Amino acid sequence: MAKTVVKGVLAAAAAMLAGTGANAQADASFFNGKTVTYIVATAPGGGYDTYGRLVAEYMQKYLPGSTFVVRNMPGAGHLIGTNALYASKPDGLTLGTFNTGLVYTQLAKHEGVRFDLTKMSWIGKAATDPRAVVVASQSPIKSWSEVTTSKEPLNFATSGPGGANFVEVLAMTSILKLPIRMLSGYNGTDDQLAMRRGEIVGTIGSRSSFDQFVANGYGRFLGQFGGSEKDIPQMADLVKGNPEAERLVRLITAQGDIARLTAAPPGVPAAQLGALRAAYRAAMEDRELQARAIKLEKPVEPLYGEDVARAIEQALNQSPEVVQLLVEGFSKGRGR
C-alpha cells in the first residue's frame, strides 16, 4: 500500500517535471483494460459536452488500454451530474466535468448541493472563459459609467434564481446600487434575441458566448472580469475604490479563470490520481487537441491538479457579506 502511494507521488512528480505522455504511460498500467466513465453534467452539445468529449478522447490516448465512456447526466443546473460524480467510487475510474458556477451554489449553501468542492480530487481545467458585461448596440449605453449613472432603469436579462448571471447581476446591482431591473427566464440565447428586439439592455455572460453577437454588430462589451484580452476595460479597474465591489469582481473573475474543469471524487488513491493528472497534462499538450480546440474557437488554457485545487479553495473563501448576497441570489423572490 505504502509502496503504491510512493509510486504515485513519484509518478505525479515525474509527470509534473516532464509533462509528456511517455512518462505517464509508465504508471498508467492500472488503467490497462479498464473502462473510465467521464460524466458531463449537462446535455449533449454545447461547451461542456464538447470539452468533455475532447478531454476524454485524448486522456484515453495517454492511458493505453483504457476505454473512456462519456456519460451525459443533465439536470438541475449541473447539480445531478456533480452529486453523482461526488458520490461515485473513488477508484480513479469515474471523472467528470461541470459548471464552475457551482462555486456560487456551494457558497450559498444551496439545498441541492451534496458535495464539497474543496474535497474533490482535481485533475485540471482546460480553458479561460472570462465573464463580461454586454449591452445591445441599439441602447444608448456606451460605457460602464453610463450604466452606473443612468436615470432610467435598465432591463438586464438573467436566467433565473440560482443561475450564474442572476447571482452576478444581483450582487453587482446591490453592492454598487445600480439602476438595474432584473428580468428572469432568459435561457440559452433568449437574451441575445431579446437585446435585438430591444426589450433588454444587457446582461452578464461568458465572453465567448457573446463574441459572435458583438462581432455581428448587435452588441458591445462594457467590461470584462479577468482574462488576457486587452480590448475591453477590466471590471476590477472600473470598480476601484469600493473594497466590497473589488472582492465581488475577484469572485466573478475566478469563474472565468477556472473554466471547463475535470475532477474525480474525493479520496482517489495517489497512484491513480497521479496517472490521471499526467494523462490530462499530456492530453492538453497534444498538438492535435490544441488544433481542434482552436477550430472550435475554444482555445486551451490549462491548469493542472494542485493549482486548480488552490484556485477553487480561494474562490470559496469569501467574506460573510458576499456569502449573504449569494444566499439572496438563490432565494430572491421566495415568498414574494
Next chain:
Amino acid sequence: MGACRLMIDVMFGSLVGLLTNPQTMGLMLIAVMIGLIVGATPGIGGRLSIALAIPFVFGMDMTQGAVFLLTMHAVNGTSGQISSIMFGVPGDGDDAATTIDGYPMAKKGEAGRALGASITASGFGGIVGAIVFAVMIPVLEPVVLSFSPAEFFLLAVLGITFIAFLAGKGQIFKGIIVGLFGMMLSTVGMDPQTGTARYSGDYLFLWDGLSTITAVLAVFAIPEMIALAARGGSIASTGGEIVKVSYRQLFAGVLEVPRHWFLAVRTSIIGAIIGMVPGLGGSAAAWLCYGHAVQTSKTPERFGHGAVEGVIAPETASNAKEGGSLLPTLFFGIPGSSGMAVMMGAFLILGIQPGPAMMTQNIDLVWTLIWALVVGNLIAISFLLFITRWVALLTFVNAAMLVPFILVLVMVGVYSAEGQWENLIILLLIAAIGWGLQRYDWPRAPFVIGLVLGKIAEESLHKALGLWGIGFFTRPLSLVLIGLIAATIAYAIYSNVKGKNVMPAGAGS
C-alpha cells in the same frame, strides 16, 4: 435585373454543384440513413446525433460537412412517425400529435395508407420549409423580431384553446379538465421566477420539470399496449385476416397529400414560421397545426378516430420547422432550436461563421443548404416509401409477441432520453392515469397540449408582465392573436350550442 439574374445563377449553380458531386451525394445518403435510424428510435433526439457526429466532420470540407449534418438533422423527424402510427409509440413530443389519428388508422388495418400519407407529408413539409426559408430571407429580421414574450404567451394560449376542438363532440368539459391537468403538471420543477422547487420534493430530477417524452409515452403508448394485450390478436383488427399492404394502399396514402394540399401548405408555412422564431419549440408547431386541422375541418368529429388530415398536419409542420429554424441560426448566429444550437457549434468547427455576413459572403453555401434540405427530404421519403410495405406488416403480428418488445422499446426510450432511472417510475404513475383516460373514453391529446404549452405560457407571461406590466398585450401583433383566440372560443361555444353540423366560416381543407 442583373442582380436577379445573378441570384438565379447562384441558386441553380448550387443545386447543380450539389447533385454533380458524387462525394457530397454519398455523404448525404449516409446522413439520411443515420438520421432515419436515429429518428425511428424513441428517446434519442436529433441533438444527440449531431453531437456524436461532430468528431466525424473534423477535417471535412466546409460545404460537405454542413450538408452532412443538416441532412441528418432534417430527416430525423421523418422516421419518428413510423412507430407513432404503427404502435402508438411516439418518438418525441412532436410525433405524439401524429399518434392521435395515425394509430387508429393502423388499428383499422390502414397502416399503409397512414404511412404513405405521413411520409409524403413530411417530405412535403420539409420542401415547403426550404421554400419558406428562401422566400423569408429578405424579411427575416422584421418577422423574427416582432415575436416577443407577449406574442409567445398569446400563441401558447391560442394553442391551448384548440383543446375545445380536440376533445371531440360533447366532451368539451372532459377535454378542459384533462388539459388543465396537463398544465398543472407543467408547473412541476423550478419556478423560473422565484427559484422555488415546485411539486419536486427532494427529487433533483424533477427540478427541470416533467420529462415530456416520458409523459407522452405514458399517456399514449402504455395504455394502447395494455388494451392490445387485453384484447389479443394484432394491432390491425381486421378479423384475423392479413390485409396485404400493397403499394396501392401506400400510394393511396401518398395521394392524400395532394388531395389535402391546401391544408398541407398552410401547416407547412405555420410550422416553418414557428421554427423561425426561437423559443417556441418543435412540439408547439406540431400541436398548433394539428389543432388548426381539426378547427378548420368540416367534419371535426372524425379526428381521433383515424382522420388522415390529423396525420398530415403535424408531420408537415414538424419537418417544415427545420428549414425555418435554420434561418436565425445562419443569419443572426442565434439558434432557433436546441438541435440548431448544436448545429451552430458544428458550423464553427467547419469554419462557417453564422451572422449577417452570410448573406453577402457565403450565399452559395446558403443555397446549397437549402437544396440539401430539399434533396435530403426527397431521398428520405423515397427510401421510406420503399421499405414501408414490409414494415407495416408488423401491425399484423400477434400481440403476445409484439407487446413485450414494444414495452422494452418504450422503457429504453424513457431512460435514454435523459439518463434518469427515476423517469421509469414517473412512466408507471402517469401510465396509470393514461390508462384510466383511455378506458373511460376521455380525450388524451389535451393533456400533452397542456403540458407542452403550459410551460411556454407561464414563462412568457412572467417575462411580458415584468417588461411591460399589465398592458403588455397592446402591441399590434398581440391584438391580432387576441382576436384569433376570441374567435376560436366564440366558435367553439357557437358550435357546441348549435350542434355539430355547423360549417366553420371560411374554412376548408
